[in-house]
Amino acid sequence: MKRISTIVAVLSVFVMLVTACGPAVTAVPPVVVPPTAVPPVVVPPTQVPPTAVPAITGSDCSKANVFCVGVVTDVGKVDDKSFNQSAWEGVQNSKKDGSADWIQYIETTDSKDYAKNIATFGDAGYKVIVTVGFNLTEPTYAAAQLYPKTLFIGVDQFLSKDATHPDWPLANLVGLVYNEDQSGFLVGALAAMMSKTHSIGGVFGTDAVPPVWRYGEGYRAGAAYEDTKNGTKTTVTNVYHSDVGFDKTFTDPTWGADTANSMIDKGADIIFGGGGKTGNGAVDAAAQRKVLAIGVDTDQYATLPEADAYLLTSAMKPIPQPLENLIKLAKAGQFPTNGLYTGAAGYAPYHDVASQVPANVDAEMQALAKGLADGSIKTNVPPVKPAQ
Amino acid sequence: MDWRRFAIIALVIAIMFGTVVLVGVSQNSPLVIITSMLATTIAVATPLTLGALSGLFCERSGVVNIGIEGMMLGAAFFGWLAAIYMNTIYHEAAMLSMIVGVIMAILTGGLFALLHAVLSITFKVDQIIGGTVINILAAGITGFLNRQMFFGAGSVFGGQVPHTPGVLPRIHIPLLADIPVVGRIFEQQPIAIAAVALVVISHFVLFHTRWGLRTRAVGEHPRAADTVGINVLFMRYANVIIGGFLAGLGGAYFTLESISSFEPLMTNGRGFIALAAMIFGNWTPFGAWAAALVFGAAQALQINLQFFRELIPPSLAFLQNSYVVGLAPYILTMLILTGLIGKTIPPAADGKPYEK
């Protein structure tokens, strides 16, 4: 009987060797399912374009006339219901509107893999590579220099000309940046105006991540602005989940819920959840306590349906639209060359809570949005938390 | 654990509460602060208590269980999944769906525990390995299924996370809950109440019933137990599965009581803290509960000191640093462990497979 196991062992070694030493998939048409099977793209079922004949697959990306777009996420997944998911949505939209022929994502599970993941798309001939998150700033810059014919879009990646980046701006790299402090400012102002107890709270991931910190401080600044204007005194309490590691800080919804509850117990009647899944937990808990909540990054009305009845607004960092635009520009050969592209700041519609928002508050919000956009109102929030 | 230890733990918790009250009294009344901290403490301690009780039953019968984390995570996912199916696909009422969800979570915990039992007791695989396997397996399966079922073309719910039936409602204890301000503590959700009840029940079962006696015998001197006719293997299997049920209930807390959604890896190390609580409590239910409360209070301390950050006097400025405060529960645990408890004494046959 032992012979059987030995034969099995030898056969499998043989198979593995053949597989590993076989030609790379990009050189040979994949021996895969027929085109009518589930495409590996995360698209709602009705979206497969009927004109997909002959079907373009990932292996065609190196061809000159095939426009492939790849997304490399930060550590975290495309199902995080906010940040990474928005980026993927934007890229999916570009496939729907025809800019992209083929789209794909790679989820990074360890910061060690940033360069490798970008290179996987680069080597496969993708025309545009989107990297998501400020942690990928350096690897994206390096990759842009290694793959000069590939266009790179770095979401949340701010760069400028300095000693470490003397060649900036690069013709093939654009950083899609946002003024999170402005979005935070807007929702903070709204919260201050809407709060009946004059106490509002914010539950965030770690403040070591600059965009998160900017949201929090913008929130505080917006509330303060309205206080000065209306003569109120709103207590703003922000709690950051800085006591755990990066792998946990954005994925701890239970802590988010506990913290939100703690704030509500002490009188806060509006809770801003800004920090991936941790923030989602806070929004969820607030909704359960029948307390108004504010989402972040995208209009979380769609992604957090259980909180809809109490979701006042979301601090927007609309990623899909500007990303779509950039990809369109890339395809048309008009990729921006000044290195930065600022996405709009904003706040989401009130949806189910609209009836509770007085007309004058709404008018003030629109005025604030305008003021921030044209520069007449400033948040005065530094770009990163000062060293302690 | 003796009364001296309990007294010191109570003192430590009181000091933590007192610090926050002193700092925040200008903004909220002491009663509000204490109630709020108590609420947070209970919320944090609930899954830890259940996890610790789970570990307790396993280890008292002689089986080391470091897979509590995986059991809770698996239970959280499958319980939540069952509730969603009941609510969305079978269109059952929310309450019924959630009850089914809790039952499913308990059963899932039991199933994982059964795997652990089979590996450790029958195959005599080293129990640390068994527990590690469960942790990795649970993380992988729940993450994988969460993705496949909710985020793709052809996924069961068409790419949109379905509306969940919500969370278990708070139960209003008459009279006590009507007390202004403090009354909120007496309005608790079922699993939180169950956790406390189970501490008392576990203590009673372990130390005042025949079952408990046999369990402990099997954990201390299995050979002797065997000679007086106790079925060692059966007792171990049974206790491990009971432990699984308890961990399952702990898992249900995450997705059916605390919040109504699942996130991959949401247990976030709490299973290991539960393990620490069990050891800290010297393998007794009340001891484990006390440890869980210490952790809960420490987390409440951390959250509240950030909440009252602006009010911290300059002399205590170090408390403004979230990392310093974040250290509190862990250093406290080590100090209390070293200073008070010293040598922890597990069941004598803990970890040793039984050879007939």
Added chain:
Amino acid sequence: MQSTDGKGLIKTLKQLLNSLLVPFLAILTAVIVGGLIIKVVGGNPIEAYKGLVQGAFGTSKALSETAVWATPYIFAGLAVAVAFKGGLFNIGAEGQLAFGAVTAALIGYALPGWLHMSLPTYIHIPLAVGCGMLAGALWAAIPGALKAYTGGHEVINTIMMNYIALNITSFLLNGPMRDPNPLNLSARTPEIAASARIPRIFSNPLLRVHWGFILALVVAVIIWWLLWKTTLGFEIRTVGANPDAAKYAGINVKRTIIITMALSGALAGLAGAIEVTALNYRHELGFSMGYGFDAIAIALLGKTNPFGVILAAILFGAMRNGATRMQFLTQIPVDIISVIQALILLFVAADAIIRFVYRIRIRDERVVLTRGWGG
């Protein structure tokens, strides 16, 4: 067991193959079961595994990345394995690794400034790495001492030390050790001096594999030699196998426990230090997360034997590395890798199952690790 030359060699080879057969079949079975799971949820297992293997071994760059992944796994796996051999469960590798990394980074970027002179590589590198080891050793020695002198269970104390280490390093990386460059937005140290960097093996800039990998292999051999060919190793293993017998044999059990933990911590610290000096050239919050826990699985998979640990580390490194290509080609979530890893561990550990399935004679040796659980 001496026999004539030819026969002896064949016998040794046979024994070697034998001991590898079951783990190999275990892996194979896990792969098959994993493939079934993929199939059940609608994926293509062949494509998935093809992607995995290509991503791990298919090109020279892939091999290089696998080696890069395997390096910290080898060190951390050895750390946990050594502790297990001494009857101790070191869950604290994560924190010890963090301290090793932070210390190595500090020596790497700050020392030339303190001494007002530049240092030659052959001094700077050993200093940085050595201090990293020392930091890890110290961090582990504390719970070790607590266990030796107060009986405090090392499982709790090492878990606590992990969280404490996390908070301390977060504090350091956000504060005193933070890269002062105003454009820097991350919680990270400045880059370490060029003299503190461990060089890569190949001149091809695409191949990141560095001499740290070779060092890992060498250290594994050293640990093997230490554990089986020295008195200290004998003491460690005896205390691990039977502390009472060790005491009666005259071994200083308390001292041995502390040394075992310190050694374990040194290895974990080495993992962190090498990542800093050979790969990242700085330490950043969020680097090297989770390696301490992976190390437990690796040590178990390698049956706490240094050479087993090397193989297990390479396997896990290959899987982590290849998973991205698998996802790139098939869009199968990377979580499936965890499931397969769990299954591998399961089948390797519960080799009775494998032996039953493939009809191999049941052996009686068993790995026992929980002996030290009893306080």
